[in-house]
Amino acid sequence: xxxxxDLMKNPFMTNMKFxxxxxxxxxxxxxxxxxxxxxxxxxxxSRYDLKKMGSLLGVxxxxxxxxxxxxxxxxxxxxxxxxxxxxxxxxxxxxxxxSQYQEITENFPKSEKMTSxxxxxxxxxxxxxxxxxxxxxxxxxx
Numbered sequence: 001x002x003x004x005x006d007l008m009k010n011p012f013m014t015n016m017k018f019x020x021x022x023x024x025x026x027x028x029x030x031x032x033x034x035x036x037x038x039x040x041x042x043x044x045x046s047r048y049d050l051k052k053m054g055s056l057l058g059v060x061x062x063x064x065x066x067x068x069x070x071x072x073x074x075x076x077x078x079x080x081x082x083x084x085x086x087x088x089x090x091x092x093x094x095x096x097x098x099s100q101y102q103e104i105t106e107n108f109p110k111s112e113k114m115t116s117x118x119x120x121x122x123x124x125x126x127x128x129x130x131x132x133x134x135x136x137x138x139x140x141x142x
Contacts, residue, residue: 032067034125042118050069057077102115
């Protein structure tokens with residue numbers, strides 16, 4: 001019988017536990033990518049923004065690559081049982097960005113074609129995160 005650590009050393013093993021870990025990791029990677037790629041999310045989250053989100057969670061995270069910072073924030077939030085609060089912080093940030101886009105559109109009407117696309121993607125991201133919050137509720141009792 002192999003130990004769990006041995007499973008991670010050999011990705012070609014057909015053990016179900018390894019496959020489950022790999023699936024969860026790729027889903028998590030997908031979430032990180034959506035949140036850190038503006039063409040997918042409609043928003044840009046800077047290192048400063050992530051640092052501020054961390055402080056709202058009560059965590060002082062070190063500055064490094066954005067995807068790594070975001071990953072750390074998710075891990076901290078989960079460990080501190082504050083995943084829903086963290087998702088709310090992200091939603092508040094997205095809403096703030098949407099309000100900025102709306103202000104740009106009001107002040108520069110010719111920008112509407114571009115900003116409306118960003119707003120549409122950002123609102124889709126909010127829906128996506130709201131669904132994540134529902135999943136947090138579903139899985140917390142398992």
